[in-house]
Amino acid sequence: MGLDLRICPSCGDRADRPVVDGSTLECARCGHRWPFRKLPLFALTGPSGAGKSTLGPLLAARFGGDVVVLEQDVLWTGALRDDVPAFRAAWLRMAAMLHQNGRPVVLCGTVAPPEFEPLPERAFFSDIHYLALVGSPESLRRRLRARPAWREWDEARIEEMLEFTEWLRKSADELGVELFDTTDVSAETAADHAEKWIRARLP
Structure with missing residues (x-):
């Protein structure tokens, strides 16, 4: 194999x-x-600034190797930045390979079901579960404006992310995405929710 x-x-x-x-x-x-091995994939998604990168290390520590937690942006480089479907497909192939080691994958990064579900590689997974962290427009603006310059968050890009957030809130039920608002909760509370959500769906 x-x-x-x-x-x-x-x-x-x-x-x-x-x-x-x-x-x-x-x-x-x-x-x-x-x-x-056909395992479920867990997509910890949502807009930039909602807390995905903060939760990643917390979840990795809590699961202690039983689940592999990965940051999607590590492959957002080179030619893959110019071909988003190829970027998504590469991640599904990577997750499926990791699944052959017997450990489910939690993938942290902004993605929506229409970007994963139509891909041929979707067939490698029993399910893809989506948990989207969201926040109020004010909290997302504040967090994104505070990011270092190399991350290139200008006002136009911030507004695009807020539009995505609004679309995600309106479309979540139809898409089968669960939402969790991080505006007024601690990182530990958000990690508690995400951990419980993942454990409830593990094989």
């Missing part, structure tokens, strides 16, 4: 669109079938 689930371990062909039957993959070229 290979770690990159798009590559057939028998003939080496790489599938652009994997053929999945439950937790079994099938090579469209040679017909070889092999099992894989």
